[in-house]
Amino acid sequence: MSAVIENHELGGQHVSERIEELRIQDLHAFYGESHALHGIDLTVYQGELVTLLGRNGSGRTTTLRAIMGLIGHRTGSIMLKGEEVIHAQPHVIAHLGVGYCPEERGIFSRLSVEENLMLPPRVAAGGMAVEELYEMFPNLAERRRSQGTRLSGGEQQMLAMARILRTGANVLLLDEITEGLAPVIVDKLGEVLIELKTRGYTVVLVEQNFRFAAPLADRHFVMDHGKIVATVNHDELESKQHIFDEYLSV
Amino acid sequence: MLTDLLGFPPQVLFGQLLLGLINGAFYAVLSLGLAVIFGLLNIVNFAHGALYMLGAFATLGLTQYLGIGYWGALILAPVIVGAIGILAERVLLRRLAGIDHLYGLLLTFGMALVIEGVFVKIFGASGIPYAAPSQLQGGVNLGFMFLPWYRGWVVVASLAVCLATWYLFERTKIGAYLRAGTENPRLLQAFGVNVPLLTTLAYGYGVGLAAFAGVLAAPITQVNPMMGSNLIIVVFAVVVIGGMGSIMGAIITGMSMGVIEGLTKVFWPEASSTVIFLVMAIVLVLRPAGLFGKTA
Numbered sequence: 001m002s003a004v005i006e007n008h009e010l011g012g013q014h015v016s017e018r019i020e021e022l023r024i025q026d027l028h029a030f031y032g033e034s035h036a037l038h039g040i041d042l043t044v045y046q047g048e049l050v051t052l053l054g055r056n057g058s059g060r061t062t063t064l065r066a067i068m069g070l071i072g073h074r075t076g077s078i079m080l081k082g083e084e085v086i087h088a089q090p091h092v093i094a095h096l097g098v099g100y101c102p103e104e105r106g107i108f109s110r111l112s113v114e115e116n117l118m119l120p121p122r123v124a125a126g127g128m129a130v131e132e133l134y135e136m137f138p139n140l141a142e143r144r145r146s147q148g149t150r151l152s153g154g155e156q157q158m159l160a161m162a163r164i165l166r167t168g169a170n171v172l173l174l175d176e177i178t179e180g181l182a183p184v185i186v187d188k189l190g191e192v193l194i195e196l197k198t199r200g201y202t203v204v205l206v207e208q209n210f211r212f213a214a215p216l217a218d219r220h221f222v223m224d225h226g227k228i229v230a231t232v233n234h235d236e237l238e239s240k241q242h243i244f245d246e247y248l249s250v
Numbered sequence: 251m252l253t254d255l256l257g258f259p260p261q262v263l264f265g266q267l268l269l270g271l272i273n274g275a276f277y278a279v280l281s282l283g284l285a286v287i288f289g290l291l292n293i294v295n296f297a298h299g300a301l302y303m304l305g306a307f308a309t310l311g312l313t314q315y316l317g318i319g320y321w322g323a324l325i326l327a328p329v330i331v332g333a334i335g336i337l338a339e340r341v342l343l344r345r346l347a348g349i350d351h352l353y354g355l356l357l358t359f360g361m362a363l364v365i366e367g368v369f370v371k372i373f374g375a376s377g378i379p380y381a382a383p384s385q386l387q388g389g390v391n392l393g394f395m396f397l398p399w400y401r402g403w404v405v406v407a408s409l410a411v412c413l414a415t416w417y418l419f420e421r422t423k424i425g426a427y428l429r430a431g432t433e434n435p436r437l438l439q440a441f442g443v444n445v446p447l448l449t450t451l452a453y454g455y456g457v458g459l460a461a462f463a464g465v466l467a468a469p470i471t472q473v474n475p476m477m478g479s480n481l482i483i484v485v486f487a488v489v490v491i492g493g494m495g496s497i498m499g500a501i502i503t504g505m506s507m508g509v510i511e512g513l514t515k516v517f518w519p520e521a522s523s524t525v526i527f528l529v530m531a532i533v534l535v536l537r538p539a540g541l542f543g544k545t546a
Contacts, residue, residue, distance in 0.1 A: 068440050094442035106437040110429040119426055120441035167442070 018045035020079070021171050021202045022067070027076035029066040029226075036062045038226040039076070049193065049203040051213045053248060054223035060206040061103055063223070064173045067204075068100045069093045080171070096171075097124035099164030103175040103206075105156045107148040114144040116159055120167045127168030136192060137162050154185035161192065172196070175206045186212055210248060222247045258516055264395035270512020271505065272401050272470070275408030276463050278504025280485040281492060282415055283459035285500040288489075289432040290452040293343060293354035298485070299478025300365040301457050304331045305464020306473045307369065310380055320383040320469070327465045328458035335457025339450050362479065369475035377472025404466045411462060412501040419497045428452060487530040493543020503541060 022044040029037040037059050044050050052060040065071050067078055069090040078086050080096050094100070099120075108116055117130065117140070134141035137158040143151060151159060157177055164172060178186045186209070193216050196203060207213040213220070214237060222230040222243055230243045280302060287295045308327035312318040318326060338361065346353045381387075382400040389398035419425040430438045431448055439445040464478075471477055484507075492503030507526050515522040533541060 070436055070440060089446075090436070090439040091442050091444045094440060100437075100440045102437060102440075106434055108430045108433050110433060111426060115426050118423075119430055119438075121443060123442045164441075 018048075020044075021046045021048075021081060022204070023077070023079040024063075024067070025077040025079075027063070027066060027074065027078060029062055029071045030073040031062075031071070036071075036226055037066060040066075040226075040228055042221055042228060042231075044202060044204060046202055047197070047200045048218045049197050049205065049216055050219045050221060051205045051207050051217045052221050052223055053207065053210065053213065053244070055248065056208075058223040058247075059226040060223050061175055062226070064100070064175050064204065064206055067093075067173060068098065094120075094167075094169070095123045097169050098171045098173065099123075099167060099169030101160045101164055101172070101174045101177060103179065105160040107151070107156045107159055109147060109149040111148055112144070113140055113146050113148055113151065113159060116148045117144075117163055117166060120163055122166075122168050124168035124170060126170070128162075128165045130166065133162040133166060136165075136195075154181050154188075157181060157185070157189065161189070165196075170200070171202045171204075173204050176208060177205070178207065178209045178212050190216060210244065260394040261396075263513075263516055264392075266512040266516045267509065268395065268397065268401060268405075268512075269515070270509040271405050272508070273511060274505040274508020275405050276467060276481065276504075277485055277488045277508050278412050278501045279408050279459050279463040279466075280481070281489045281500040281504045282412055282497065283456040283463075284485065284489050285492070285494065285497055286415070286419075286428075286452055286459070287456035288494050289497075290428060290435070290449050291339070291343065291347075291354070292351060293346065293358065294351060294486075295456070296355055296359040296482070297338075297361040297365065298358075298457075298460050299480075299482030300362040301331055301335060301460040301478070302464040302467070302481065303369065303475060303478035304334065304365065305461030306380070306468040306477060307373075307464075307475075308461065309465045309468045310378060310473045313380070320465075324462070324465050328461040331461030331464070332454040332458030336450055336454040339453040343453065344446075344449075362482075366475050366479060373475055375474070375476060377474040377477075380468040380473050382469035400469055404470065407466060408463070409505075411459065412504075415459070416497050416501060484526055487526050489540075490530050491526075491533045491540060493540025496540065496542035499540060499542025 020043055022042075024040050024042050027037055027040040028035065040059075040063055052063055054060050062071065066074050067080070069085065069088055069092075074086055076086060077084060080093065080098065083096060085093050085096070108119065111119065117133070128136075134144075139155050140158055140162060143155065148156070148159065161174075161177065177189055181189070190212060193203065193205075197216070205213060205217065218234050220232045221228045222232065224247050229247060230240070232240045232243060280298060284295055284298055287293055287298075305327050308330050309320065309323040312323045312326055313320070342357060342361070343354065346357060386400040386403050389396055419428055427438065427443050427448055431443075431445055435445045435449070467477065488504050488507050489500065491507065492499035507529065510529065511522055511525055514525040521528075
């Protein structure tokens with residue numbers, strides 16, 4: 001059962017009802033004996049785009065991996081669409097309608113572009129059609145027979161995004177999707193995210209490129225040393241600039 | 251009118267070629283099973299020879315105790331031995347996921363010793379004969395050689411199974427899962443594929459292939475507890491030559507090594523038992539990942 005909050009003020013927008021897609025409480029995660037997350041609490045509502053910001057090693061990628069069940073030792077609570085998944089296996093979590101785009105993109109070298117695109121099983125109804133995806137990312141259509149790893153970095157990123165959009169997943173966990181890409185590709189990905197937001201997708205975006213993330217996101221969670229140290233709404237970007245200066249500058 | 255070829259009577263040359271093809275068929279099916287298992291589980295399955303032997307004994311048992319003939323055993327023995335493999339994967343091998351290959355090698359080597367030891371204790375070390383099915387007894391004189399029907403059947407059946415496995419891996423959705431699973435099983439699981447189940451089934455399938463080879467071998471070699479351990483070292487050399495984890499590599503290398511071994515028996519009999527290891531050494535020097543393997 002998804003919790004509903006009423007008359008909540010979020011990201012400068014007044015909303016009468018918001019449905020929780022993701023609620024994390026007191027999440028701890030461990031790599032062997034290394035304690036990587038130290039009690040994360042956050043809630044993401046349906047249709048929101050939120051970012052996890054922070055320096056390298058602050059725990060952003062680990063948070064996504066923990067949500068996806070890719071870290072063996074986790075404690076606390078992760079509610080996805082009203083279901084507790086702290087002990088669930090990754091394939092079970094995916095079938096709740098979650099799409100994961102890893103930092104390294106995860107294109108399978110032994111598969112063609114089209115095989116990569118068609119690989120993930122459908123996890124929910126309403127996934128985009130292949131032709132629609134080729135329309136969104138025309139480069140992929142031209143290279144559908146190529147081996148996945150023969151694509152440029154930008155094309156691989158498009159493929160990684162397209163791959164999860166086909167599955168019907170409507171909660172997207174995107175890890176550093178703009179990293180190392182040319183500005184024109186970054187702009188294209190920004191357009192895609194705006195389109196996804198319009199269509200009602202819920203997006204958790206790990207990003208280092210603050211300029212890319214700032215205009216897109218409803219809220220920003222700023223992380224440091226495995227904790228969320230601040231939450232900044234879209235309309236607070238200027239007034240809370242000092243938080244970004246403190247936790248994002250190197 | 252056939253005369254001597256390269257100084258050898260054609261009967262000798264083609265006879266050894268056929269023998270080479272038969273051995274090659276066993277090498278191909280067994281190394282294919284090893285390739286499937288190594289690809290998804292990252293385990294060098296030293297129990298493969300023992301599981302091949304179990305296939306032959308399952309055939310013997312199904313015939314002697316249940317009255318199920320060769321053709322029934324050809325289906326049932328791989329299923330039974332595959333199920334035993336699945337149990338072993340669930341109970342033992344799964345615990346080794348993510349740790350050094352050496353542990354898998356040691357565990358499966360130990361499993362092989364236990365299985366073979368138990369069978370030697372029960373059945374003794376000498377072989378038990380198993381007759382070929384009546385439909386495949388006899389043969390045909392091709393003029394240049396005599397072709398026993400059963401031996402021809404072994405080559406055809408092995409090739410059919412190998413090509414079906416290749417098709418499964420390279421042309422189907424489940425094959426795409428298996429190929430993706432060999433590269434990044436965690437990510438595949440994060441996409442919603444039940445990778446633990448896929449891994450179990452892949453192990454069962456690889457073991458089933460070994461058992462299938464065991465069924466084919468039963469009428470050719472006598473059913474013997476040590477029949478697998480005699481063969482498995484050569485099969486590992488074949489896998490190293492082809493490249494670990496390559497499906498087509500396992501098939502082509504298996505068949506060609508059998509043929510090379512057979513022809514060596516004609517031209518240089520003393521070297522026939524070492525020629526495959528010689529090829530392995532050359533391949534390891536020139537192309538360490540194997541002829542069809544991908545370099546890291």
